[in-house]
Every structure is written in C-alpha cells, then in structure tokens.
Amino acid sequence: MNRKPEEKLDDETMVLVSVAKRQWERTFDAISEPLMIVDEQYVIQRANLALADELGSAIQRLVGNRCFEVRAASARRLVGGGGAPCAGCPVGQAQTAGVAAEGEVRSVDGRTYKLRAFPLLDQQALTVCHYHDVTDERAMTRELASAERLAAIGRLAGGVAHEINNPLGGILAFAQILQREEVSAQERREYLAEIERSALRCKAIVEALLRFSRQAPRLDRRPVSINDVVRDAARSLAARDPQGAAQSRVELGEGLPPVMGDAVQLQQVVMNLVANALDSDAHRADVRIQTAADGPHVRLRVVDRGEGIDDEHLARLFDPFFTTKEEGKGAGLGLAVAYAIVQDHGGKIVARNRTGGGAEFTVTLPAAGGPAGAGER
C-alpha cells in the first residue's frame, strides 16, 4: 500500500537533513584548524577532528563538556581549568555583544592561538570558535623586530662614532702637538681650550645618548587627551623659548577621542616636533600645531613654513644622530626620540614637504576605546 504523500515528504526531508548533517560534519573535519561550537555555558556542542587531535581526545568525548574543563581533564595542549574560561577567551564578549570577537589563548606547552568567536545569534546562544595557531608567526615577527632593532643599533653606533670621533680627533691632534712641539704660551692656552671644548662635546653626546636610551621602556599608559598634551607642551615651550612660542599657533580639533598613552612622553613628541619646525625656519615665522579626529585615530600635525626637507634626507630623518643642523646646534636625536615614542604608542609618524613650501609632520595615534569626546574637557 502506498504511503501518504506527507509521509513520503517527511522521509525525503529526513534524508536531506541527514545528507546536510554529514556534509557539514565532513566540512568541519576537513578544516585543519581546531573548530568547535559552544553554548552560553561553554558546553561543547560540536567539535571537529582537528580540535580532537589537538586535545588528544575523541570528538564524542569532547561534546557535552565545557571546553575549559575538557582541556583541564586532557591537559594536552590548550589551557583552561580552574573552573573558568581561558585567559583571553573572546566567547563571553562575542555572546554579549552579538558580534564576532577575537582573543588570544595560550596552551600548556606555550603555543599561542588566535581564537575567533562567531555568535550564531539563535536562541541557544551558540558560538562558533576557531583556533588559529600563531606561535610561529609571532616568533617570526619577534625575530624581524630584533633584526630591525639590530639594524637600528648599527645606525645608532655609526652616528655615535661620527659624533664622538670628530671631537676626539681634535683632542688627540692637539694633545700630540702640545707634547711634541715647542708652542708659545698663547698657543698652549688656545689648544688646551680646544681640547676642553671637544671633551665637553663628547660628554654632551654621551648624555644625550643616555637620555635617548632611557626613553623607550616603562610606559605609563592611560587615556590621554591629545589636546591637553598640546596645551601643556605649548606652556612648556612658552617658558623655555618665549620667542618660539610667540611664533607658534595652536589649532585644536573638537570631539577628539582620548588615546592610550603616556602624557609626558607624548608632550615630548610635540616639543621635539615644534623645536624641529622652529629650527627649520630661519625667520621662525609661522609654526602651527593642529589636532584632529581621524576615524579610529587621533591626528597631531606640526606644520612649518621653513626650508622643507631634501628628498635625500626624508628616509634618514628619524635616524638617531642624523642632523642637517650646523655643528653644536643639535645632536640629531629630537626626531629619533619622537619616532621611538610614537612607535611605542602603536602610532605612526610621517614627514612630508608641503606644496606651498615648508614641512609637515603628521603623528597618527590609535584612539582608546570609548565614545568620541570622552577625552575632551
């Protein structure tokens, strides 16, 4: 006897669902990186082969357990345990916010995973979790950074050698002349004065170098208003260089978000850029310090109407000890210090010539999270 058409449809639907389920399972397992679906209690609903392999377990033994407890039980690679989600786990955030979130979790054996959590936005509050092993990537980045650091140290050493060897050359030459030859009393005084001047210059260079080396570490990071930083810098400038301050105009943008940073160091950036701008312009006519919001960034710009920057100098502008100034008028560390500070803040600093003449230094810093205007008073 024939079945009713509805029953037949149900059978067909069942077959289709089962095919779909198998397709999804196969797809899941074909992905070589660990994947799982957890509910709001972190209980694993589904897991792929890669995850089971990673944890040294079977898929069936994972499902039904909370992910962090499974990890604690098998204790093979991923870290969890302690009855709480892993440090850095983005699942909670993804579920609360209802949008994808990303975090970093570490395994017992020291591997680092980028964990992406995609909420499924259904009633069971399920979240898809995707693990991407970034350990080797990170190691490579660190190696690159250390290679860059070595190159920077090489440039620094070259700069120090040049700066110190010149006065040292004077000291050695005059010391030899004084020892070997008959010199008049006046010559003797003159040469000794040269030796002293040169030695003092060496001392100043070593001091500048020590200041530079002290710049980098230990950032006191908190939400900082760039406008406040600029105002403070302008006040310091007025105290130190009233004439320069009189030639500088401050143009502050409105509704700037705060940046995460060290106010004292950022102030140093402003001071160094302004000092550089004032020095570039023989008439010290018109230096402008501008701030503006720029999407998820805050922009600080220092503009001058000076001589501009030679193309050949643009690439070396931020190298320590690179200077185009006359001897004794600057050690070439101001822009290098500004560069190092901005880098430490995760920002960028770019120099370019303006079409109308003069140079423009733009610092872009990532805004701290939070509503625009929160950092403004």
Next chain:
Amino acid sequence: MIADGREAAAGAGPLRVLVVDDEDVMRKAWTRILRPPEFEVRAAARAEQALAELERGPFDAVVLDIVMPGMSGLDALPMIKLRWPGVEVLMTTAHAGLDAAAQAVGLGACAFITKPFESIDAVAEAVRAAARRAVLRARPG
C-alpha cells in the same frame, strides 16, 4: 716628524692644501698640523665652499671630509677630480666603513684617513706625499 721649511725650500714654494671639514676643531687641527712654510693651508667648512675655493685655486691636494651637511665629500670628489684632475684628494671620515673607502678610491681619492688620527705625523706624511706627487706632475723637474 713635521717637516720644517728646509724641505719646502727644496721645491718650488709651499705645498698648497685645501682642508674641507665641517668640524671647526678639525679645521684648526689640520691647519696646525700642516704648518708653513712647508704647507700653505686654506680651510672650507662645506663642500660647496670648497668648490668655490678650488675655483680660486690653485691647490696641490685636498683633504676632504665625507660626512658634512649639504653636499657630502663623496658627492664632491668626482666633481673635483673631473674639473681639477691634477689635484690629489685625501678623504677623511669619523665613521669609517670599508664601503665608503672603496667608493672613494674608485672615484679617484688617493688616500683614506680615519678620524681620530692616532698620529699627526702619519697624516702629515700622507698629505705631504700626495701633494708632492701633484707638484711633480704639474711642475716636472
């Protein structure tokens, strides 16, 4: 030892040397190391200024620093050798690299002196030898 006037008297007048260095103390030191009457020294703080001095010339040798604001010594060197091929050029630098030395020699420099000098006698001798070579070429016999 720094030569005295008797040696210079044997030739036809002093050896004329142009010292180019942006460092004031180095210009003073060179001027004192290369003394009259054996040497006649003029000094320039920039490569551009040195080219102008050479125009006014004549010189037997140029002591040319590499790292200077504006035109570098390595930029000036081929210009000098092209326009005044008889003038011997000795390069100096406070930040010596083998690359720069090789480049300088390739561009026609006859010596490469690193600062600081360990012996003023040795550098005086290098300048003396170079300048005399130029003199012999220009005024044979």
